[in-house]
Amino acid sequence: MAILYKSQDFIHWTMHQDPLYSSSKTEMWVCPDFFPVSINDTNGVDTSIENPSVRHVMKASFNSHDVYIGTYVNEQERFLPDADFTGTSSDLRFDYGKFYASKSFFDSKKNRRILCAWVNESDSMEDDLKKGWSGLQLESGSIFEVSGITASQADIEIMFELPKLEEAEFIDTSLVDPQLICDKQDASVTEKFRPFGLLALATMDLTEQTAIFFRVFRDHKDYKVLMCSDQKRSSLRNELDKTTYGAFVDIDPQREMVSLRTLIDHSIIESFGGKGRSVITTRVYPELAINDEAHLFAFNNGSLSVKVSRLNAWSMNKAQITAGGKTETLSEDFSRKK
Incomplete structure (x- = not known):
């Protein structure tokens, strides 16, 4: 649950008699966050804003995910969720992959809200100790390499147009868990409009690969776009967490193209579907597809x-860290086991 406190001097605090929000379906909440978002603009808004042009977001962290819900009712000092937690990937999330314990703040200079979070590890604690730190036609069945970049540290934008949508498979999205669909129907399972996307941190022979892809379905009224991140073949190592993640993307493929932007930085792959409407972050540890041996494909x-x-x-530049007036380039290979 989230408990509301009030203060007029930031020294003496009074607890409100009722929780701001609570749920019987969750465990202990970690790193709660609470802030307004504009319903008419893409700019961020100051935390103190309260008017009809904003809705409020309450974020809670549990079960290794960040979940956000509902609307704040100022007169009652209560938060009313659009829907209670279900404990499945159908819950609204900032990120449907490895993204946890986020906190945000408002940047008034650029009118944006900045979000920082943990990206959970996928390997073991023993590995942590060793590392020391925690217009082209894509025909059916085709694949091509995206060359000329450093595939282990890259920023990719790709947009797909889909003809013959009426041939998409029917699905009742109200009765399914998108993550389970992605797990059972991974990148190797083929249908008419599925799957298509990117293979990141892949070997040339595709022995290792992380697939970020889409599938398109027909629902009762319209079309549904499913975004998946499949880690099953991400590494030859067996002891890793290779969970497959999935989320529906709130776009209409009849009126707009299906877009994907993916950021790759050695072991972290962050993918934005539908211009950020759904986000999936993953940690992968290839054995072979590292540094110059990593490749990127569209398929x-x-x-x-x-x-x-x-x-x-x-290609992304190496990070530059300034400390004590000195700037150093971070060049350590974080993908290779020490």
Whole structure:
């Protein structure tokens, strides 16, 4: 639960008699966050804003995920959720992958809210100690390499156009868990409009690969786009967490292209579907696809063609850290076991 305290001098505090919000379906809440968001603009808003142009977000961390819900009712000092927690990937989340214990603050200079979080490890505690730190037509069944970049540290934007949507498979999205669909129907399971996307941190022979991909379904009224991140073949090592993640992306493929932006930094892959409407972050530890041996591919394993309308890719520079007036370039290889 989240408990509300009030103070007029930031020294003496009074607890409100009722919780701001509580749920019988959760364990202890970690790193709660509470802030307004504009319903008319993409800019962030100051935490103290309270008017009809904003809704409030309450975020709680538990079960290794950050979940956010509902609306704040100022007169009652209560938070009313749009829906209670279900404990499945159908709950609203900032990120549907390895993203936990986030906190945010408002940057008034650029009118944005900045979010910081942990990206959980996927390997063991023993490994932590060793490391020392915790317009192109893509035909059916085709794959091509995105070359000319450093695939182990890259920023990729790709957009897909989908013809013949009426041939998409029917699904009742109100009765399914998107993460379970992604787990059972991974990147190797082919249908007409699935799967298509990227293979990141892959070996040339695809022995190792992390697949970030989409599947398209028909619902009772419209079309549904499912985004998946499949780690099953991410590494030849067996002792790693290779959970597959999934989330529906709130876009209409009849009116807009299906977009994917993926940031790759050695062991972290962060993917934004539908211009950030759904986000999945993962940790992977390839045995072979590291540094210069890592490759990036675009693929379509469906039986229908999809059109790649845009593809931009960049190599990311190494991080520069300034401390004590000195700037150093971070060049240590975090992918390789020490």
